[in-house]
Amino acid sequence: MTGIPLDPVLEQSSLSGQARSSAILITGAGGEVGHGLIRALWESGHRDIVALDIRRLDRELRDLCLDTFVGDICDSALLGRMLAMYEIRVIFHLAALLSTRGEFSPEAAHDVNVGGTMALLKLAAEQSRSHGERVKFVFPSSIAVYGLPDLATKRSAGRIGEDQYLEPTTMYGCNKLYCEHLGRYYQRHYRQLAKDRIPDVIDFRCVRYPGLISADTVPSGGTSDFAPEMIHAAAQQQRYACFVRPDTRIPFMTMPDAIEATMQLARADKSRLRRTVYNLGAFQPSAGEFAAIVGEHFPGAEIEFAPDVERQAIVDSWPEEVDDSAAREDWGYAPRHDLATAFGEYLVPRIRARYASS
Numbered sequence: 001m002t003g004i005p006l007d008p009v010l011e012q013s014s015l016s017g018q019a020r021s022s023a024i025l026i027t028g029a030g031g032e033v034g035h036g037l038i039r040a041l042w043e044s045g046h047r048d049i050v051a052l053d054i055r056r057l058d059r060e061l062r063d064l065c066l067d068t069f070v071g072d073i074c075d076s077a078l079l080g081r082m083l084a085m086y087e088i089r090v091i092f093h094l095a096a097l098l099s100t101r102g103e104f105s106p107e108a109a110h111d112v113n114v115g116g117t118m119a120l121l122k123l124a125a126e127q128s129r130s131h132g133e134r135v136k137f138v139f140p141s142s143i144a145v146y147g148l149p150d151l152a153t154k155r156s157a158g159r160i161g162e163d164q165y166l167e168p169t170t171m172y173g174c175n176k177l178y179c180e181h182l183g184r185y186y187q188r189h190y191r192q193l194a195k196d197r198i199p200d201v202i203d204f205r206c207v208r209y210p211g212l213i214s215a216d217t218v219p220s221g222g223t224s225d226f227a228p229e230m231i232h233a234a235a236q237q238q239r240y241a242c243f244v245r246p247d248t249r250i251p252f253m254t255m256p257d258a259i260e261a262t263m264q265l266a267r268a269d270k271s272r273l274r275r276t277v278y279n280l281g282a283f284q285p286s287a288g289e290f291a292a293i294v295g296e297h298f299p300g301a302e303i304e305f306a307p308d309v310e311r312q313a314i315v316d317s318w319p320e321e322v323d324d325s326a327a328r329e330d331w332g333y334a335p336r337h338d339l340a341t342a343f344g345e346y347l348v349p350r351i352r353a354r355y356a357s358s
Helices: 030-042 076-083 099-104 104-133 152-157 171-188 226-235 255-267 287-297 309-316 325-329 338-358
Strands: 010-012 021-029 049-053 067-070 086-093 135-142 201-210 211-212 240-242 253-255 277-279 303-305
Touching: 021 030, 021 076, 030 049, 030 255, 030 325, 049 076, 076 086, 076 104, 086 104, 086 255, 099 104, 099 171, 099 309, 104 135, 104 171, 104 201, 135 171, 135 255, 171 201, 201 255, 211 226, 211 255, 226 240, 226 287, 226 303, 226 338, 253 255, 253 338, 255 325, 277 325, 287 303, 287 338
Parallel strands: 021 049, 021 086, 049 067, 086 135, 135 201, 201 277, 211 253, 240 303
Antiparallel strands: 010 021
């Protein structure tokens, strides 16, 4: 099987005899990453985007898609209907219940995060067998897969590699780590005892996002959202009570850098990829340092610290910094924004404009 380019193709359906358009499928398309990914793919010339989300997308996003579906990724009938209409060549699987919400309903989180991923991996394998080329499956994971045992270890550990401290403390982290392994299994070992097995049936690629900061979308319940919540509140002249201590430190990156890295990995030459899972990082201020910079740009900002014991414990189990050297070496990952440019060139101008017009 050959690698799959991000280009539109027409394929003949073996069932209906009708031509089906090749498509790029984005699940969780209405989320923070989905918004940016749809726009980035459109701007790079793709007119073959099929989007799936539990809620109807805004008109602005729907206009950038070839088609949109509303429903649950665990709905086999919905996935079957989609396959009857499109040849899926690339999947960006973004749909998930995030860490905070997942702790209120861990069983539901498992159903969505693991069950939905299993359904899509099976879909990808079936599509690969159908049209004879590997479906490219791009999966965003998270620093939530890590679980450092205590604060002293976190502070002394330095930059954490992809294979260290993988004992997550949240259902979301457990789900993401398991799905990383599922992707590796489907790529290398799927149906390994079957006589008609096709080796390397899918092309699975995974990035582990740090905390993400977006100027264009409002944070949606992630445990790392204390940083973006802080700046969005300040821009609206709202008081903000930060749910972690001032000395809390985890890695972050801007949303545009996350989108570009995801697309860059999707385009990378498979022969250069030594891993299936890659860390990403850019800058790692403490919550107190972040608050101080927010105060410099928004002098009237009212930020206080009111740590939530349970959420603080989760963040304390995540690394202060990750080792992303493999991504830099294998496929040229190089974030545009450091902390200073993230504020000066991206966050402050766009967030000011966002709330000035509202």
